[in-house]
Amino acid sequence: MNATPASSSSPSVQQKYLTFTLSAESYGIPVLKVREIIQLLEITPVPQSPSYMRGIINLRGKVLPVVDLHRKFGLHPSEFTEQTCIVIVQIEGSAPGTLKQMGILVDNIEEVLGIQASQVEEPPDFGHAISSENLLGVAKVQDSIKILLDIDKVLAG
């Protein structure tokens, strides 16, 4: 199931997103990409990998990589707390037609939110400063803003 960019579906269609926080910003990923949410486990660092690659965990006998989105996005790093979770997502592998699972570290899980396509705006253009190609869009939910991630693209490189 692909995460359809909001602009291409009709305004009344509602998509569900899992929202979470990273350094006080609120992000969302399509809930269909989420396999499960687990407590923070001990992460084994893997030498000679990029800094945002925190390492690997043992998820019931499966070895999965864990990505630190703070580091990936250049956010201010935060301490691990009781609320820190690992979201296991299922994304496309590099070979077409394959799927792989990965963990992403998040500060806090908020909720599963239905967002109407009409609430979603195209990602703003920040010029060269920030690449917006990893974003599905920005959604206004009541007073706050949810940044909707194209998690396949975020974790591709």
Place this chain on the structure above:
Amino acid sequence: MSPEKPININIESDAPLLQEFIPEVMEHLENIERGSLVLESAPDDASTLNMIFRAFHTVKGGAGFLNLVAIGELAHQLESMLDMIRQHKLRIDTNIIDLILKGADTLKNFFTEIDAQVKGLQPVGPITFPTEPLKERVREAISGQSAPAAPAPAAATPPAQPEPSAPQEPAKAKKAKKPKATKAPEETNTTPATVAPAEPAAPTAPPPSEPAAAPAPTSSDAAQAEPAAPAPAPAAPAAPTDAGEGGQRMDKAQMARAAAAEQSFVKVGTQKLDMLVDLVGELVITQSLIAQSPHLDADAKQALARSFSHLHRVTKELQRSTMSMRMVPIRATFQKMNRIVRDVAAKQNKRVQLVLEGEGTELDRNIIEEIGDPLVHMIRNAVDHGLESPEEREAIGKPAEGRIVLRAFHQGGSIIIQIQDDGKGLNQERLFAKAVEKGLISSQAHLTEKEIFDLIFLPGFSTASTVTDISGRGVGMDVVRQNIEKLRGKIEIESQVGKGSTFTIFMPLTLAIIDGLIVSVGPERYILPTLSVRESLRATSDMLSTVYGRGELLNVRGHFIPLLRLHDLFDVEPEFRRIEDGVLVVVEFGRMTRCILADRLLGKQEIVIKSLGETFQDNRLVAGGAILGNGRVGLILNVANLVQPTAC
């Protein structure tokens, strides 16, 4: 000759059917290939003939149902030809065997292409492979010699067929007439002696032809066994039924069944199997975590301790049998080699006898998948380069027929696969001269016999100028060795000029488990494959010397070995920085050695290897992960790269 009909498949409606049909067809086609080779040496083997006939029939039926016209027509023609043979209106000769094999090949081409389209690997489109010339040849074969040859083959051929694989002959011949013999072929053919006494003699043995028809590979076929029996019946009166003759004939039937008979199996997706293995591994770890938990105080409570030891046994047993599910006999891979030897020998006008030994040896299915290509290459080489032509062989007093033995067996913790030929052997001087000519070594080099043989594994050694249909398929011996090393195996050569060569491949029992040495550096755990560990030692500070103040060398009993500090390489805060506090492990790969400094040696254990997935596939230092007793992941180090000077 009518024009070739392309095949168009209807993906939307037929994909699920095709997905089920294709593996079944592939199995049938393999049976056909195997069976036709049996028929070539035992043309009157009714059960094999029936098996091939039924296989083509199934393909035809399915093709008709799925509207694969060209396939159906070809299968129909071949089926008719086989029917003629069944009725003794046609006799089996090399041409017929060729036609059957070619037919199976063509069908395989079709289904491989269809498979690719169904799986989306190829764009959907019309599929054409030439079938008309083949069908024409089949028609000629059918019309060419119809009636007159009728009962002749059955009577004429059996005595003229000396059994090629001699060793097991006497043992089997004695009990040959027993109808219960169906079980015997399950044993590997190298151990006939142990099979023979197990079965009681059946006093009322029916005529030999009947058991030949009765055994059926699957249960559904068993139901057809009765009606099938009359078909070969005419053969019985035609063949004289004296004891020795009958024994001979049954042997053929047994061999045929060795090829055709399969145990009953349940097909399970490999993903499910892998998941089961993962979960059982997890269960074992959890079990040991609980058992060691101090909260339980199991020592004080005897009943609890007993239950735990029972649980321990059960989980161990569960793990063992789960692991064994991944093991499959190498039989199918070996039997494919029959075909290759036959084709290559025919092209080169050589006469070759391929002897298979230890086909029942079980290997991890992943290894079996990977070992096929290197084996094909080496078998081709053995026929192509190893064996001499029949004339040459006779001139030097060897039997005209060359002999290649392909055997598999267990030794220690490894599986060994050997390819042995009785050909001309490797000529050391020629190898040396060629390597010098290609600029691979200097003409001054002093090499041991083993090093000279190993030259053939160098990339660029194989003579590109002699690329033929047979030995130029893009794999050289260097690729063969690479493939084997990728499976953590190794290959050795023994050879004697004029006597022949033996290639020996050593493989681990399974890809899934290694014996590992666990070391700690700070909070991290690393695993070194025990195979590459030479020794571990405590050092004193005077053993260390430096080069340029940086490169550290360790004097281990007179040998200077470069020191590699794991904490520096992996950027981990260690417990100890001085070499006399930590532990040193000497690792080697090929000729390279390194002395690795770690904090502590935690022990040696069998470790289930987990892939780290594509995210870390480019990581040169880490070969995989393993889940340790504390539930964390430990990294398995890739010693091959660790010992390279560029690693640090």
